[in-house]
Amino acid sequence: MLKDITIGQYFPGDSIIHRLDPRFKIVITLIYILMLFAGDSIICLGVGAVFTLFAIILSKIPLKMFLKSIKPLLPFLVLTAVFNLVFVKSGEVIFEWKFIEITDEAVSISIFMFVRIILLIMGSSLLTYTTSPITLTDAIERLLSPLKKLKLPVHELAMMMSIALRFIPTLIEETEKIMSAQKARGAEIDSGSFMTRARNMVAILVPLFISSFRRADELATAMECRCYRGGEGRTRLRQLRSAPRDYIALAVSLVFYGVNIAVGIIVK
Amino acid sequence: MAILETQELTYIYSEGSPFQKTAVDNVNLKIDEGEMVGVMGHTGSGKSTLIQHFNGLLKPTSGRVLLDGEDIWADKKKIRDVRFKVGLVFQYPEYQIFEETVYKDIAFGPKNMGLDEAEIKRRILETAHDLGLKEELLERSPFELSGGQKRRVAIAGVMAMNPRVLILDEPTAGLDPAGRDKILGHIKKYHERTKNTILIVSHSMEDIAGFADRILVMNKSKLFCYDETEKVFARAEEISKIGLDVPQVTKVFMKLKEQGLDFGKDVYTVEYAKKLLLKKLSERGGV
Numbered sequence: 001m002l003k004d005i006t007i008g009q010y011f012p013g014d015s016i017i018h019r020l021d022p023r024f025k026i027v028i029t030l031i032y033i034l035m036l037f038a039g040d041s042i043i044c045l046g047v048g049a050v051f052t053l054f055a056i057i058l059s060k061i062p063l064k065m066f067l068k069s070i071k072p073l074l075p076f077l078v079l080t081a082v083f084n085l086v087f088v089k090s091g092e093v094i095f096e097w098k099f100i101e102i103t104d105e106a107v108s109i110s111i112f113m114f115v116r117i118i119l120l121i122m123g124s125s126l127l128t129y130t131t132s133p134i135t136l137t138d139a140i141e142r143l144l145s146p147l148k149k150l151k152l153p154v155h156e157l158a159m160m161m162s163i164a165l166r167f168i169p170t171l172i173e174e175t176e177k178i179m180s181a182q183k184a185r186g187a188e189i190d191s192g193s194f195m196t197r198a199r200n201m202v203a204i205l206v207p208l209f210i211s212s213f214r215r216a217d218e219l220a221t222a223m224e225c226r227c228y229r230g231g232e233g234r235t236r237l238r239q240l241r242s243a244p245r246d247y248i249a250l251a252v253s254l255v256f257y258g259v260n261i262a263v264g265i266i267v268k
Numbered sequence: 269m270a271i272l273e274t275q276e277l278t279y280i281y282s283e284g285s286p287f288q289k290t291a292v293d294n295v296n297l298k299i300d301e302g303e304m305v306g307v308m309g310h311t312g313s314g315k316s317t318l319i320q321h322f323n324g325l326l327k328p329t330s331g332r333v334l335l336d337g338e339d340i341w342a343d344k345k346k347i348r349d350v351r352f353k354v355g356l357v358f359q360y361p362e363y364q365i366f367e368e369t370v371y372k373d374i375a376f377g378p379k380n381m382g383l384d385e386a387e388i389k390r391r392i393l394e395t396a397h398d399l400g401l402k403e404e405l406l407e408r409s410p411f412e413l414s415g416g417q418k419r420r421v422a423i424a425g426v427m428a429m430n431p432r433v434l435i436l437d438e439p440t441a442g443l444d445p446a447g448r449d450k451i452l453g454h455i456k457k458y459h460e461r462t463k464n465t466i467l468i469v470s471h472s473m474e475d476i477a478g479f480a481d482r483i484l485v486m487n488k489s490k491l492f493c494y495d496e497t498e499k500v501f502a503r504a505e506e507i508s509k510i511g512l513d514v515p516q517v518t519k520v521f522m523k524l525k526e527q528g529l530d531f532g533k534d535v536y537t538v539e540y541a542k543k544l545l546l547k548k549l550s551e552r553g554g555v
Binding site for chain 2: 177178180181182183184185186187188191202203206207210211
């Protein structure tokens with residue numbers, strides 16, 4: 001069950017999308033998110049969907065993986081849709097039952113929101129699926145580096161992020177191990193009443209916390225042993241270099257954005 | 269009679285995905301009640317996956333696991349009872365400790381079984397004694413103890429459930445030789461007192477050579493052999509070929525045999541080697 005978590009996962013590959021400069025990928029993803037939220041007609045979303053599909057095909061990652069990334073968030077999606085359905089009161093009432101009134105606008109808004117969030121998840125998954133956590137945080141550090149002038153600890157933030165990302169799979173594995181060990185001692189985790197389950201969660205969380213602290217301590221020592229002193233004066237093994245294809249990708253996404261805005265204006 | 273039995277047990281990880289891997293491939297075996305069995309195999313040979321089937325933590329992809337002749341998966345609701353009958357101590361079990369005191373931590377398993385306080389106390393004192401944990405230790409926080417002590421507390425947590433089959437996955441991993449001998453000695457003592465069936469997983473024969481009745485060897489997801497200790501050691505050469513360590517003393521005697529000094533027996537403990545050598549020497553009139 002924990003194995004199904006794909007958020008933040010990376011799928012190594014050699015597609016065009018994989019090879020793009022991560023800084024450009026982040027910027028393009030931000031443009032994409034803006035595009036999704038700026039447009040408010042179905043056609044705008046359609047343009048977004050075409051853009052997503054286009055990028056997914058280029059990435060050569062099976063569509064199944066993207067559907068999998070939506071799965072854990074599905075309950076929230078459904079909940080959002082239901083709320084929109086019930087609480088949007090404008091438009092004509094097309095369905096009535098006791099105190100519930102559903103209008104035609106509510107239906108279109110909830111479908112719209114539903115699709116919008118799905119596109120959002122798929123687009124941002126594409127970023128993490130095709131960019132290794134290390135390059136991703138490298139790029140974030142570079143993009144945020146102007147903020148260093150404002151005394152923001154950009155390098156430290158990026159380092160924290162890459163460590164956090166690096167340890168997600170380790171933590172998942174560890175949790176599974178501890179769960180099995182406590183199950184072997186008769187702890188009810190998947191079954192039993194709510195209270196026993198809550199009590200048994202302690203038996204999992206305490207060891208998990210302890211091992212996380214131990215790991216953090218060991219990592220800190222290991223980093224110090226290699227003379228890590230933060231970002232100042234630190235050079236990089238892999239320099240980020242932009243290539244023509246990065247500018248082309250940026251141009252393509254800007255064109256999509258432009259089309260989207262144009263469509264939005266025309267529809268109005 | 270066989271207490272544990274597997275029939276054509278097969279387990280496949282992430283079936284249907286590109287990461288699909290057969291971890292246990294068609295394993296048939298019977299473990300008799302009261303035996304001490306050594307389970308050996310390389311990392312990734314499937315031994316850890318195999319033992320997690322014995323207490324129902326993993327469900328076979330195909331095949332069956334029988335406890336006392338009954339399929340443990342016949343009634344899904346009873347799988348928890350199987351875990352009380354077949355106790356499993358994982359590798360590095362000290363990482364599962366979570367209670368404030370040693371006593372409470374050992375009590376976790378017995379409490380889950382629904383035993384009354386008096387019985388829990390009796391069992392804790394008994395297993396603490398078996399494992400050489402002094403009584404004053406029981407009220408201390410387990411996190412203040414030394415590594416070896418923590419390990420013994422964690423093992424006690426499973427032993428106190430008094431399972432009919434106790435499985436230990438690499439109980440000596442990461443310990444120094446003294447700590448290793450200590451733990452193995454305690455397990456042996458527990459075995460003598462309770463006569464419960466015990467399975468010890470190890471990748472080194474040195475650990476189990478001394479006291480296992482039978483040895484089970486896994487190789488590349490398949491059962492390589494499962495036989496009496498002497499018979500398995502008779503195949504020492506094959507075993508070292510699949511990458512497992514045979515005891516050093518066995519290696520010495522294998523070399524001696526190559527050089528023409530054949531004792532006609534397979535040697536796998538230092539004591540036995542000493543006996544043979546002294547006998548040989550006295551035959552020659554040397555001692």
